[in-house]
Amino acid sequence: MADADTTGPSAAAPPAAKLTLLTLTAMVVGSMVGAGVFSLPGRFAAETGVAGALIAWAIAGVGMLMLAFVFQALALRRPQLDAGVYAYAKAGFGEYLGFFAAFGYWASACVGNVTYWVLIMSTIGAIWPALGDGDTVLAVVLSSVGLWLFFSLISRGVKEAAAINRIVTVAKIVPIIVFVLLAVIYFEPSVFADNFTGADYAGSLFQQVKGTMLVTVFVFLGVEGASVYSRHAKRREDVGRATVLGFLSVFAIFASVTIVSYGILPMGEIAELRQPSMAGVLEEAVGTWGKVFISVGLIVSVLGAYLAWTLMSAEVLYVAARDKDMPRFLGRATDADVPVPALIMTTCLTQIVLVVTYFSDDAFNFALDLTSSLTLIPFLLAAAYAVKILRGPDPGDIGGRGRDLTVSILATLYTAFLIYAAGLKYLLVSLIIYAPATILFVMARREQGRRVFAPRELVILAVSVAGAAVGVIALALGWISL
Numbered sequence: 001m002a003d004a005d006t007t008g009p010s011a012a013a014p015p016a017a018k019l020t021l022l023t024l025t026a027m028v029v030g031s032m033v034g035a036g037v038f039s040l041p042g043r044f045a046a047e048t049g050v051a052g053a054l055i056a057w058a059i060a061g062v063g064m065l066m067l068a069f070v071f072q073a074l075a076l077r078r079p080q081l082d083a084g085v086y087a088y089a090k091a092g093f094g095e096y097l098g099f100f101a102a103f104g105y106w107a108s109a110c111v112g113n114v115t116y117w118v119l120i121m122s123t124i125g126a127i128w129p130a131l132g133d134g135d136t137v138l139a140v141v142l143s144s145v146g147l148w149l150f151f152s153l154i155s156r157g158v159k160e161a162a163a164i165n166r167i168v169t170v171a172k173i174v175p176i177i178v179f180v181l182l183a184v185i186y187f188e189p190s191v192f193a194d195n196f197t198g199a200d201y202a203g204s205l206f207q208q209v210k211g212t213m214l215v216t217v218f219v220f221l222g223v224e225g226a227s228v229y230s231r232h233a234k235r236r237e238d239v240g241r242a243t244v245l246g247f248l249s250v251f252a253i254f255a256s257v258t259i260v261s262y263g264i265l266p267m268g269e270i271a272e273l274r275q276p277s278m279a280g281v282l283e284e285a286v287g288t289w290g291k292v293f294i295s296v297g298l299i300v301s302v303l304g305a306y307l308a309w310t311l312m313s314a315e316v317l318y319v320a321a322r323d324k325d326m327p328r329f330l331g332r333a334t335d336a337d338v339p340v341p342a343l344i345m346t347t348c349l350t351q352i353v354l355v356v357t358y359f360s361d362d363a364f365n366f367a368l369d370l371t372s373s374l375t376l377i378p379f380l381l382a383a384a385y386a387v388k389i390l391r392g393p394d395p396g397d398i399g400g401r402g403r404d405l406t407v408s409i410l411a412t413l414y415t416a417f418l419i420y421a422a423g424l425k426y427l428l429v430s431l432i433i434y435a436p437a438t439i440l441f442v443m444a445r446r447e448q449g450r451r452v453f454a455p456r457e458l459v460i461l462a463v464s465v466a467g468a469a470v471g472v473i474a475l476a477l478g479w480i481s482l
Helices: 021-032 035-045 050-077 084-093 095-125 137-154 158-185 189-194 205-220 237-261 267-271 277-286 288-322 340-359 363-391 401-422 424-447 455-476
Strands: none
Touching (some): 021 237, 021 288, 035 205, 050 205, 084 095, 084 288, 084 363, 095 137, 095 340, 095 363, 137 288, 205 237, 237 277, 267 277, 277 288, 340 363, 401 424
C-alpha cells in the first residue's frame, strides 16, 4: 500500500485506531513482560542475595510506581501531548532536549529488541549448539530473518498488531505464574536462608543493591507504554489507569520470580545458569520438562514484547516528525495508520545493533544494560517536567497538586540515582549513540528554514559531543569494553 505524506501543513493525520482500557493495559503488560523476567534469577543472583533483592525491589517498586503516577498525572494534566516521554521533555526543556528524549527512547527500544532475539537464540541454543548463547553467526542470521518477518506483520496495520499483542500477553503470563507456583511447592527453607545475606563475591549490601538497578530498569521498561501510544486511546483517562494497573500486575510477578528462586538453588549456582536462568531453576525443581515449558513460554513472551516495543518505538519517531522535531519523511503513514518510514528506520537500527552483539563479550547483558541506560535521560526529563509544571502556575490544574508534586520529586530523585548506579561506562556509550543523532535534528531544522542551534542548544551539543569523544577514546584504549 502506498505511503501517504501526512507532513504537509494542510494534510490531515490518518484516523487513529481507538484502543480500550483492556488493550492499553495489555500493551503495558506486554511491553514489560518480555526477555527481562526470564533472566531475573541469574542476573539477581550474580549481584545479591535475598536481603539485597528485597531492598532492590522495594526501591525499584516505589521508584517505578512514582514514575507510573507521573505518567498518569501528565496524561490528565497535559492531554494534548502525545507520545508521552518525548512530548514531556520537549514541553519542559526545549526542542533539542526533547529531540534527545525522543531519539534516546527510540534507540533504547531498538537495543532492547536485540535482547529478545539474543535470548530466543540462546534458548534454542541449549538444544542446537550452533546458536551458542545467541551470539554466533547463525544466530545473527536467523534473528535477522525474524526481524524482517515482524516488520512485514506490523506494516499490515496497527489495530491488527495490537490485537495480536493482547492475545500473546495472556498466553505468556501463564508459564511465569506456573513457575512461581511450582517454585513455592519445591521451596527449600534452608537454601533460602543460606542465600539471605549474599555470597562472598557479592560485596557490601549497598554494592549488591546498586548492582541490580539496571536490571530492574530494564524489566520495567514499558511502564510508559500506554502514554507513548496515547493518541490511539478511546478515552484519555484510560491512559493513566492502564499505566498503573499494568505496573502493579507486573511488579508482583517480577518480585515473586526473583525471590522464590533463592529457595531452589544456592545463589552461586543460579548465577552460573545459562540464560534464560528461569528455565534452569525450574529444571532443578521438577526436571527437564520444566526447562522445556519455560523455554516455550519465553519464546511466546519475547515475540509478544518485541511486537509491542516495535510499535511504540516507531510511534515515537512518527509523532516527533509530525511535530517537526525529526525529518519529515518519518512523519509519513499508510492508510492503515502505520508509520512505515519510522518502522523501517526502527528495524534497520535493530539490525545494526544485532550485528554489533556478535563482537560483544556478553551480548545479552550488554544489550540489556545499554537499553536501560539509554532510557534514563528521557525518564529523568519527563519526571523533571512534572515537577516544573506542578511548582508553577497551571491553568489546567485539576487538583491534587501537593500529592502529584511529591510523587514527581521522588520520581526525579529515583531516575537521577539510576544514572549514578548505571556508572560511567554506560553513560559514555549512550553518548556515543546520542551525539551522532543530532544529524536528524539538523535535517529537521533545515527543512523548516530555521536556525539550527540556539545558544543554549550549542552548549548541550558540545557536552554530548565531548562525552561521545571520551567514550570512543575509552573504547579504543580498552578503558571500557562492550
